Amino acid sequence: MSYHFSRQLDTTFTDAEARVDRQLEEEGFGILTEIDVQATLKKKLDVDFTPYKILGACNPSFAYQALQVEPHIGTMLPCNVILRELSKGKVEVSAVDPLASMQAIDNPELGSIARQIRDKLKKVINAL
Numbered sequence: 001m002s003y004h005f006s007r008q009l010d011t012t013f014t015d016a017e018a019r020v021d022r023q024l025e026e027e028g029f030g031i032l033t034e035i036d037v038q039a040t041l042k043k044k045l046d047v048d049f050t051p052y053k054i055l056g057a058c059n060p061s062f063a064y065q066a067l068q069v070e071p072h073i074g075t076m077l078p079c080n081v082i083l084r085e086l087s088k089g090k091v092e093v094s095a096v097d098p099l100a101s102m103q104a105i106d107n108p109e110l111g112s113i114a115r116q117i118r119d120k121l122k123k124v125i126n127a128l
Helices: 013-026 037-045 060-069 071-076 098-102 109-127
Strands: 004-009 030-036 052-058 079-087 090-096
Touching: 004 109, 013 030, 013 052, 013 079, 013 090, 013 109, 030 037, 037 052, 060 071, 060 109, 079 109, 090 098, 090 109, 098 109
Parallel strands: none
Antiparallel strands: 004 090, 030 052, 052 079, 079 090
């Protein structure tokens, strides 16, 4: 089982990020964290890296449900969505497969929640 699903877009990095933000919002997700990997690597290591961002997306309703059945699930939240520039005008967007990551936890109640989140994240990726 793959731990992510992805889609390549023929667009700019900025446009891809705006599209991802919109689609996440339509599916009830907010972005809690944003890590600009390119800027961080430049600042900390003085290396050049391709545009790459990690967005920590959270659907509060599903997060609440998951926390009710597994109090330590917060160690695996939020759901990461990445954008990485493959070349000028081509951006890959990937989302974590929550079903794959939840298999590490021995709690069958998480399965249903993870499937619902997976469906929503797949809708986001497919709608881009």
